[in-house]
Amino acid sequence: MAPFDLLASLGMDVYLPVVPRMPAILSTTPATVQLTLSLYMVVLGVGQMLFGPLSDRIGRRPVLLGGALLFAVASAAMAYTTWAPAFVVWRVAQAAGGAAALVATFATVRDVYADHPDGVAIYAMLGAMLAFVPAVGPVLGAVIDQALGWRAIFLMLAGLGLAALLQALLRWPESRPDGSGVKLARVGAILRHAPFWTYTLGFSAALGTFFVYFSTAPLVLMGRLALAPLTFSLLFATVAVVMIITSRLAAPLARRWGSRGCLVRGMGLLLAAATLLAAGQLTAFPSTWAFLPPMWIAAMGISITCAVTANGALRAFGDVAGTAVAIYHCLQGVITSLAGTLAVLWLPADTAWPLVAFTGAAALLTPGLVRRLPPDTLGSAGQ
Numbered sequence: 001m002a003p004f005d006l007l008a009s010l011g012m013d014v015y016l017p018v019v020p021r022m023p024a025i026l027s028t029t030p031a032t033v034q035l036t037l038s039l040y041m042v043v044l045g046v047g048q049m050l051f052g053p054l055s056d057r058i059g060r061r062p063v064l065l066g067g068a069l070l071f072a073v074a075s076a077a078m079a080y081t082t083w084a085p086a087f088v089v090w091r092v093a094q095a096a097g098g099a100a101a102l103v104a105t106f107a108t109v110r111d112v113y114a115d116h117p118d119g120v121a122i123y124a125m126l127g128a129m130l131a132f133v134p135a136v137g138p139v140l141g142a143v144i145d146q147a148l149g150w151r152a153i154f155l156m157l158a159g160l161g162l163a164a165l166l167q168a169l170l171r172w173p174e175s176r177p178d179g180s181g182v183k184l185a186r187v188g189a190i191l192r193h194a195p196f197w198t199y200t201l202g203f204s205a206a207l208g209t210f211f212v213y214f215s216t217a218p219l220v221l222m223g224r225l226a227l228a229p230l231t232f233s234l235l236f237a238t239v240a241v242v243m244i245i246t247s248r249l250a251a252p253l254a255r256r257w258g259s260r261g262c263l264v265r266g267m268g269l270l271l272a273a274a275t276l277l278a279a280g281q282l283t284a285f286p287s288t289w290a291f292l293p294p295m296w297i298a299a300m301g302i303s304i305t306c307a308v309t310a311n312g313a314l315r316a317f318g319d320v321a322g323t324a325v326a327i328y329h330c331l332q333g334v335i336t337s338l339a340g341t342l343a344v345l346w347l348p349a350d351t352a353w354p355l356v357a358f359t360g361a362a363a364l365l366t367p368g369l370v371r372r373l374p375p376d377t378l379g380s381a382g383q
Contacts, residue, residue, distance in 0.1 A: 003164035004064065004105045005126050006133050007071060008098035011157055012040055012214070013137030016236070017229040018150045019218055025150065028084035034215070036088055038341045040095045041211060045333015047099030052107070052326020060104040060111070060322070061174045065165060067100025072161030079154035097161070103329060107322040110314055111175035125247075134214070134240035138233035145229070176322075186320045190327055198369045199313035200331050202263045205362030206305040208336040209270055209298050212343055212358045213239065217291075219350040224286040238292060242299035250307030259308040264370055267363045269301030274360035281352040291352060298359065 018025075022033045055063040074094035081087045113122045144152045190196055214236075221232045254262050273294045280290030310328070317324035339362075343354040 001105050001108065001126070002129055003160070003167070004068070004101040005129055007068075007157070007161060007164060008044060008095075008102045009133040010137050010160070011071070011075070011094055011098055012037070013134050014141040014144075014153055014157065016138045016214060016218055017142040017233055018145055018153065020222060021150070026082060026084040026087055032084055032088070034341075034344070036091045037215060038337050039088065039092055041333055041337040041340075043092050043095035043333075044099050044102065045330045045337070047096045048103040048326035048329045048333075050326075051100040052103045052322040052324075052329075055104050055107050055322035056176065056320055059174045059176045060108050061168075061172055063100050063322075064104035064108075064168055064172060067097045067102075067104065068161055068165035068168060069097070070094075071097030071101065072158045072165065073097075075154045075157035075161060079151040079158070094157075099329075101164075103322060103326050106310065106325040106329070108175045109310075110325065111177060134210070134237065134243070136237065136240075138236050139230070142229045142233040186317065187323060187327070190317055190320075190324055193316060194369075196313045196316075196324075196328070198366065199259075199263065199309040200328055201335070201362075201369060202267065202305050202366045203309035203313070203328070204332045204335040205267065205270060205359070205366055206302040206309070207332055208340045208362060209273075209355065209359045210239075210302055211336050211340045212355050213295060213298070215340065215344045216349050216352075216354055220286060220291055220352070221288070224350050225288065235288060235292060239295045239299045242296045243303045246300045246303035247307065250303060253304060254308050259312045260370060262304050262308045263312070264367050266301040266303075266305030267366045269297055269304065270359050270363035273298035273301065274356050274363060277352040277359075278356045281356065285352060286350075294352075295355075298355075301363075 019033060019037070022028075022036075023030050026033070051063050051067065071094055074090045074097060077090045078087060078094065081090060109122060109126065140156075141153050144156060217236055218232065221227045221235060222229065227235070250262075257265065276294035276297065277291070280287070280294060284290040313328050314324050340354075340358055343358040347353040347357060
């Protein structure tokens with residue numbers, strides 16, 4: 001499952017070092033290039049509303065294989081496109097392929113590990129692998145760009161997509177439970193389930209913080225501080241390294257604090273990061289020390305939160321896991337892309353204010369919802 005957990009994120013992060021140059025390459029505006037980042041997040045979430053129910057109906061395997069093929073073809077097409085509208089269309093197709101692969105992967109995790117005593121550890125492991133991509137993706141993109149040019153970045157994505165497709169053809173069995181399928185009544189039950197919404201909003205706060213970070217970091221570190229792309233990539237990766245280290249601790253922390261306790265503490269770390277970012281913006285900005293250390297704290301909150309949100313949101317819906325995963329990721333994608341993009345567009349994107357606004361508001365909202373739920377509906381320990 002690992003390649004499909006990684007590819008959807010890699011499609012975003014490996015592209016970051018060339019984002020400042022893409023307006024000139026595509027003969028378009030910076031806003032259009034920003035649109036390729038936002039649309040990717042939207043389609044990655046909304047596309048799962050199609051592929052999740054489809055995986056409940058026809059199975060995880062065909063959805064996964066089709067998504068991998070679409071991702072590879074779209075990535076190759078982007079390498080040979082210099083017309084902005086076509087680039088955006090292929091970017092949407094690439095995200096759709098990533099959405100199909102992602103929903104099939106998480107539905108398979110739910111199928112196989114739903115009753116496993118170490119289910120949280122499985123999600124934490126996938127989270128650690130996902131955190132690995134932002135650590136190496138921008139560095140890899142910068143190195144490939146310097147050595148072979150920007151087109152090679154997308155050809156590399158196409159090659160990895162085809163390699164993942166080949167190994168899945170040989171090794172990925174069908175895991176869809178017998179009798180599962182699209183049940184409209186269960187969709188209503190999912191949307192009325194308070195823990196589902198609470199954990200989904202927590203997941204949105206965590207992933208949205210990272211989305212705003214990678215939308216603003218190039219402008220802050222390469223724009224305001226004039227760092228070279230490789231230097232930017234290495235500094236950018238420090239946040240992901242903190243996520244990886246924290247993910248290694250997620251399972252024991254979840255056993256100690258419970259899902260509810262991890263969610264509340266994760267939001268507390270995000271709020272602390274937003275507070276420090278605001279203080280740094282007012283006293284020492286622009287500076288790497290005003291921008292990056294608070295993001296290391298945010299990274300800890302992101303990892304702790306993401307380790308428990310999927311299991312907490314999906315626990316009650318094993319019979320329609322594909323649909324539940326789709327709604328979970330769709331809502332996260334919509335909330336993240338819309339609220340995150342508004343923060344980036346309405347506030348100066350080369351400052352810390354978009355991060356302060358999004359992270360602070362999201363981190364304050366989620367604990368309020370947690371406190372309104374009975375402890376025994378959240379997590380194994382309910383702490």
